[in-house]
Every structure is written in C-alpha cells, then in structure tokens.
Amino acid sequence: MSIGSRHWAIGEGYIPASGNEQGDPRFESHETACLLNVNDVDAHVTIMLYFSDREPVGPYRVTVPARRTLHLRFNDLADPAPVPRETDYASVFCSDIAIVVQHTRLDSRQPALALLSTIAFAERSPG
C-alpha cells in the first residue's frame, strides 16, 4: 500500500550560520526535508521556496527512487539558486505520487547543538 500525500508544506525555514562544527559536516547547522517514497515507482518532486520579501524561487526538482528515503539538505539546493543563509523562508513540496515529508533542523551556532523536527503539513483535500 501507499502512504502519505502528494502536497506538503513546511512553514518554518531558516539555515543558521556556521557554528561549532569544526569541519565536521555532521555538525554543520542545516535544515533537512526527509522524504519517504514507499511506492514501487520513483516519485518526482518539485519544491518551491517562499520568502518574506521577494517572489518565490523554484521549482527545484528531486527524485525519490522507489522504496527509498531522501534526506534532502536545503543547504545543498543549487538550481535554480542556492538557499540564502540566515533568511526566513518556507517550502512547498508537490509529488506525482504519495510521499511523506518530515522537517528537521540542527543548529550548532552555540556550544551544544539544538534540534527540532515535525511532520510537515499534508494537504489531504483532493487536488
């Protein structure tokens, strides 16, 4: 069986500045969208980024292969434009098949890291 929704939103978005990672990418401040595709076919996902003071940027395009998870760092998005640091944004994910999206941030600006996570908002109405 499938699980999830085709349309997801994350209201919070903010990539903190560099911090205490000391060259270890595991501890670099980052924001991640964890995408899960339990289907037997690939999921083709488009991502739009929304800002407070400019037009949306996108679509970014990623593929989540069949039966795979993709932990996508917003830090790594590059095409059509990198995600500005220390800037408020939000994101919307649209997939051609049902997926699950979870949002996580690791903030390492101060001496001990901080974490947050939430399942994203799933649009459940038809469309």
Add this chain to the structure above:
Amino acid sequence: MSIGSRHWAIGEGYIPASGNEQGDPRFESHETACLLNVNDVDAHVTIMLYFSDREPVGPYRVTVPARRTLHLRFNDLADPAPVPRETDYASVFCSDIAIVVQHTRLDSRQPALALLSTIAFAERSPG
C-alpha cells in the same frame, strides 16, 4: 493550487526571559508563528491569545502578502497589547484564505540554545 487551512491553533505559548543573547537579536529567546500564503491574493489573519487566568486578548491583525511567508515573532505583537513574558498562553489564527502555520521557539536562557517546533493544529472541518 492552495494549501493549508483557514483555522489554526497553537496550544503551547511561553516567551522565556532574556538569556545568553548578548545583544544579538538572533539569539534572543522568542516564539514564532511561521505563516505561509501560497495564494495569489493576500491573506488577512486575525490572532486571538488565550491565557490561564484572564479573558482572551485580541484580535491582532496581520497580513501575509500573496506568495509570501511571514515569520511572526510573538515578542513583537503590540496592538492591542504586548504579550506578557514568562506567562502561559495559547493562540488561534483565523485567515480569510487557506494558509499554513508552524510554531517554533528558541530558548536562550541557558548556556546553549534550545529549539522546539511543530506544525500547528489545523481545523479541517468546514466552518
């Protein structure tokens, strides 16, 4: 397409006292409601604050422009009254069109910051 709901609630609310921010507003303890409006028209939002020991305060009024996100710090709300610090509250958001609301707190009272976040509760029933 649109995404979200017109009615949202955040049960948790508490603005911590000042802490280790050392004059840097990024590290000031704060609570944020991240509002996302993907529609092509502005969203007009009213916010009511609920307390444990007094009548609700509001409405506060904010506009989320078309295709924009607004990361609203409760610390900054002023009209009709500022949000008291170190006081339990809760909040309800009503919009004239569908939006998404996510709740985040940064707590910097102790030597390293702490974070929490959750998608708010979306009322999905008609009304």
Add this chain to the structure above:
Amino acid sequence: MSIGSRHWAIGEGYIPASGNEQGDPRFESHETACLLNVNDVDAHVTIMLYFSDREPVGPYRVTVPARRTLHLRFNDLADPAPVPRETDYASVFCSDIAIVVQHTRLDSRQPALALLSTIAFAERSPG
C-alpha cells in the same frame, strides 16, 4: 467557532530526573500538556495514563475553563496517583467538548536545557 477534537493521544511520556534547575521551578525538568478551550463553556477532561508494564492509571480529571488555556504539568498530577519519574508512559485525553492539546518537555538534566514539542494526535473520526 470551536476548534480541536474531543479525543487526543500523546505517545511519548517521560519525566526526567532533577537536574540543573538550582531551585528554580522554571528549569525543573517537566512534561506539559497544553490544553486550549476556545469555547464559551468549560471543558471537562479525563486523562488516562498508560505504562509499559502495568494497568492504566486514571482517570485524572481537570477542567479547562471557557476561553482559557491550561498548561498542565504531568509532574503535578496527584489523584489517583502521582506520575512516576524516569518511567515510560503515554496519555489519552477525552473532553466533553472540542479542545486542542500540545505536548512539551523541558529536560534540564544536563548543563543546558533541551526542549521538544508536538501537537498531540487528534482522533478525527466520529465517536
């Protein structure tokens, strides 16, 4: 209008041991259920606690007054029995009218506090 659900569940429950609060109750490790009642009548709520190795305990009874929020510390529950510390539990909330429930923990066992929060699970099916 009303907002919320009459039946809520929190799967995670664990009150950490005492920590770095140094006599300040704000920094005592605690778990909170933030209840919001936007209705114009009081909400009568019963809480059942579930454990891994014994029968459920309850009902605990609390009232959330009309147009009020109640940030209930599990630490403070006493009747019919206090909540054991450092013990896994879960909780179910049933109200006679719609409310919103959010779960938050502050953990101060180590030198800097940690936070988590999530909107609880709302049963949306009739019943």
Add this chain to the structure above:
Amino acid sequence: MSIGSRHWAIGEGYIPASGNEQGDPRFESHETACLLNVNDVDAHVTIMLYFSDREPVGPYRVTVPARRTLHLRFNDLADPAPVPRETDYASVFCSDIAIVVQHTRLDSRQPALALLSTIAFAERSPG
C-alpha cells in the same frame, strides 16, 4: 473507544554516534518510536525500514500488549538486522489494530543533550 491509525510513517531517522553518556544508558544517543495501544487486545505491528541507497529491511515484528505503551528504541532492533548507526533511514509501521506512534530522538554527541519529537504521520485513508 479506540484511538489512532493502523498505518504510520516517520520520515526522519538517524541514530547518532555515542557521546557524552558516560556509561549511563539514559543519555545514550537514541531514536525511539513510542507506540500506544489503548485497545483491549494486543496490537501486532510490523516495521519496515527504508534507506537512501539500498532495499528496505524488514519486517521487524513487535507486539504492543493491550492497554500498554511500548517505547521502542531503534537501537535495540536486531532481527532481521540491526539498524546501522549514522545512517539516514525512515520507517513505516503497520498494525492490525489502531495505535498511536510518536517519534523522539535524544542526541548526546555534544556537551548538552538535544531532543526532538513529533507525532508520526498517520495514514487516515481507508486501507
């Protein structure tokens, strides 16, 4: 009454390396799925783990007894295979009766622990 769903997903999964726990298992970095079964019969749950670069692993099988909660550490899963550390994964839970699933991580790699938690994604469509 029952509460929950039969199908749940957690998009985020990552067991951090060992850290500052100093031999205390409470402070070992871990990921937990908190399962709650309020029914009067046992819940039989199968868990599938999804990865970014290999086929899914499972099913893992656990039983949540009637009227009990099970706080399952992914660290402890062993059959058919242990969960690799410092590796991205996601998980899907299918139960023969309705349960509630909440996801929590404690990360103790740095001098003060960090926490995250979210109610998992509940598939509410029939199936």
